[in-house]
Amino acid sequence: MGKAREPAPPNQPSVPPVGRTVTSSIEKNAFEKIEQLIAQDPAGRNIAPLVQPGHLEAAARTLTRAGRVLITTGFFVPSVEAGETDGPPGAKALGAALETLGIPAVYVTDAWNAPYLRAIGAKPLHLYEPGLLERLAPSHLISVERVGRAEDGRYYNMRGEDISPYTEPVDELFLQAAEQGLKSIGIGDGGNEIGMGGCAEQVRAHVANGQTIACVVATDYLIACGVSNWGAYGLVCALSLLNSRDLLPSGKALRTEVEAIVASGGVDGVTRRNEPTVDGQPLQASTHLLAQLRALL
Ligand code: CA
Numbered sequence: 001m002g003k004a005r006e007p008a009p010p011n012q013p014s015v016p017p018v019g020r021t022v023t024s025s026i027e028k029n030a031f032e033k034i035e036q037l038i039a040q041d042p043a044g045r046n047i048a049p050l051v052q053p054g055h056l057e058a059a060a061r062t063l064t065r066a067g068r069v070l071i072t073t074g075f076f077v078p079s080v081e082a083g084e085t086d087g088p089p090g091a092k093a094l095g096a097a098l099e100t101l102g103i104p105a106v107y108v109t110d111a112w113n114a115p116y117l118r119a120i121g122a123k124p125l126h127l128y129e130p131g132l133l134e135r136l137a138p139s140h141l142i143s144v145e146r147v148g149r150a151e152d153g154r155y156y157n158m159r160g161e162d163i164s165p166y167t168e169p170v171d172e173l174f175l176q177a178a179e180q181g182l183k184s185i186g187i188g189d190g191g192n193e194i195g196m197g198g199c200a201e202q203v204r205a206h207v208a209n210g211q212t213i214a215c216v217v218a219t220d221y222l223i224a225c226g227v228s229n230w231g232a233y234g235l236v237c238a239l240s241l242l243n244s245r246d247l248l249p250s251g252k253a254l255r256t257e258v259e260a261i262v263a264s265g266g267v268d269g270v271t272r273r274n275e276p277t278v279d280g281q282p283l284q285a286s287t288h289l290l291a292q293l294r295a296l297l
Contacts, residue, residue: 030241030296031057037292038225038234042281043270045158045190049206050199050224059185059221060238063140066183069098069105070138070173072128072146072194074113076166077157077267083116084269085278087145089249089257090187090232092122094142097236097247106136109146110168119264120257128168133176141177141184141219142235145228146170148186148194148215158190160209170194171217178218186219187231189279195219227279230289237293246297251287258283 035056041047063069073091075084095105107122117125126132147155147163148171155167171194177184186195191203191210197218204210225231233248240247249257255276262276270280278286 031238033296034234034237034293037289038223038230040230040289041226042285043189043226043279045208045226046206047189047224047226049202050191050196050222052198052222052224055221056223056234056238059223059235060242062183062221063098063103063185063235063239064101064242066098066103067139068137069095069103069140069142070108070133070136071095071105071142071144072108072170072173073144074109074116075145075147075157075269076112076163077269077272078161078163078166080267080272080274082265082267082274083113083261085258085261085266085276086189086228086269088113088116088120088122088261089254090229091117091142091144092120092257093229093236093249094144094232095122096249097239100247101239101243106138108132108136108170108173110170112166112168115264116261116266119260119266128170128173130172133173133180139182141174141182142187143171143174143185143194143219144187144232145189146194147192148174148196148217150192150213151216156192156209156213158192158209158213160212171215174217174219184219185221185223185235187223187225187228187235188215189225189228189231191215193228195222196224198222199224227281227286229278229286233290233293237296240297246294248290248294248297251290254286254290255283258286
C-alpha cells in the first residue's frame with residue numbers, strides 16, 4: 001500500500017497520515033522532551049519566548065504526507081567570506097531521513113553557500129532563481145538556518161549587519177508557497193531566519209538587535225531552537241517516532257560533515273573561525289544532543 005501524499009488526488013478518499021493517527025501519552029511525552037532538548041540555549045540568545053509548543057510534532061506529521069520536499073539552508077558570513085557550519089548538516093539529516101522514508105528531497109541555496117552543501121553530498125542541489133518553485137513542484141518546504149527578510153526588506157545577521165549583497169532571496173519561495181497553500185516549516189535559532197515571521201514581535205522584544213533583524217517571513221510551523229542543526233535533528237527524531245525507526249544520523253556522520261564544511265572553508269557562525277565547532281559549541285555538544293535524542297526512540 002502506498003503512502004498518503006499531499007496534495008491528494010482530487011477524486012480519492014482522504015487517507016490518514018502515515019504512522020499512528022492517535023498520539024499516545026507516551027509519544028506525546030517524547031515529543032515534548034524533544035522540544036525541551038532542542039530548546040537548550042547554549043549561545044544565550046533568549047530562545048525560550050520564541051518556542052511554539054506543539055509545532056515540532058505537527059511539522060513531523062505533515063512531512064509524513066509529503067510528495068516532494070524542498071530544503072533550503074546556508075548562512076553567509078561576509079566578514080570572513082565563508083558559509084557557516086550551522087545549517088547544512090541539519091538540512092542533510094532531514095533530506096536523508098525523508099529519502100529513507102521514500103520521500104524525495106531537493107536542496108536549494110545560493111552560490112555563496114553551495115560549496116558547503118556540495119562538501120557534504122547534499123543533492124540534488126539547485127541554486128535559487130525565479131521560477132524555481134514551479135520547476136521543482138514541492139509539496140512541502142523546510143528552511144534550516146536560512147536568513148529571511150526583515151521588515152525593511154533587507155537581510156541581517158545576528159550582529160545587525162546588512163548581508164543583503166551576499167544573500168539571494170530564497171525566502172521568496174516561502175512567500176510564493178504560502179500563496180499556493182504549500183506546507184512550510186522554518187527552523188532557526190536567532191530570530192532572523194525564515195519562519196520567524198510567526199513570532200516577529202517576540203524576536204523584537206527578546207532578542208539582541210531584534211528590532212533590526214526580526215524576519216517577517218512566516219511558515220506554517222516554526223521550530224525555534226538553541227542551534228539550528230539541533231532543531232533539524234529534533235525534527236528527524238520526531239519523524240523517527242512517527243515511523244518507528246531510527247532516522248537520525250550517527251555521531252560519526254555529524255562529525256564528518258562539520259569537518260568537511262570546515263575543510264571547504266566554512267566557519268563557525270559565532271566565532272567566525274575556520275574550525276569544527278557549531279555556534280561556538282564543540283562537536284561533543286552536538287553528538288551529545290544526538291545521543292539524548294536517540295535515547296527517546
Ligand atoms: Ca545558528
